Amino acid sequence: MLFDSNYDLKDESETLRLAEFMAxxxxxxxxxxxxxxxGAGKTTFVRGILRGFDYQDKVKSPTYTLVELYSFEKFTIHHFDLFRFKAEHEWDDAGFREYFNKTSICLIEWPEKAGRILPEPDISVELSHLPFGRHLHLISYTPKGTECLKAII
Ligand SMILES: Nc1ncnc2c1ncn2[C@@H]1O[C@H](COP(=O)(O)OP(=O)(O)O)[C@@H](O)[C@H]1O
Ligand SMILES: [Mg+2]
Structure with a gap:
């Protein structure tokens, strides 16, 4: 961990707004x-990031497909939900490794389900329930991630 910051988000619109700015x-x-x-708000956060890139359509939760793609002019967003991911050996067969490259941003829900096949994140977005709203803990693991977190304080 290089840097971290904490936020209390009192409703969905605050989650969306912060994610939109982070984008x-x-x-x-x-x-x-x-x-x-x-229900912690992971997909909501992804929706906010996509909005930040001017994507206003529906965001499908890729619970069964494992990944959804959003193409923009200069890059692609890969939204993973690995809740149902089982077989690590299928990772390469499915071509997922190629999704991690210089022209894509990967947003990964349930990374802990993929064991050690995933690359290290630049940022970990950790959400938890509060009696009213959600607590957000942002943690950076790379200089790029730190730069991003410092820009949104
Ligand atoms: N800051 C917040 N306070 C209260 N409710 C929130 C907040 N952020 C998101 N929510 C709500 O919590 C639910 C989270 O759903 P979702 O984003 O699908 O969670 P996850 O992907 O973690 O399972 C949604 O109904 C959303 O409206
Ligand atoms: Mg989700």
Whole structure:
């Protein structure tokens, strides 16, 4: 861990707003882990990031497909939900390794389900329930990640 910051988000709109702003500080090649129990707000956070890139359509939760792709002019966003991911040996067969490259941003829900096949994240987005709202803990693991977190304080 290089740097971290904490936020209390009182409703969904605050989650969306922070994620939307964070999007403006992300760059292609970055990987984000999204952690937290079911209903913590991981997919909501992804929706906010996509909005930050002007994507206003529906965001499908890739629970069964494992990944959804969003193509933009200069990069692609790969949204993974690995909750149902079982077989590590299928990772390469499915071509997932190639999804991590210089022209993509990978947003990964349930990274802990993939064991050690995943590359290290630049940022870990950790959400947890509060009596009213959600607590957000952002942690950076790379200089790029730190730069992003410092820009949104
Ligand atoms: N800051 C917040 N406070 C209260 N509710 C929130 C907040 N952020 C998101 N939510 C709500 O919590 C639920 C989270 O769902 P979702 O994003 O699908 O969670 P996950 O992907 O972690 O399972 C949604 O109903 C969303 O509206
Ligand atoms: Mg989800």
């Amino acid at each position: 403006t500080k992300l760059s292609p090649g970055m990987n984000l882990y999204l952690k937290g129990e079911l």
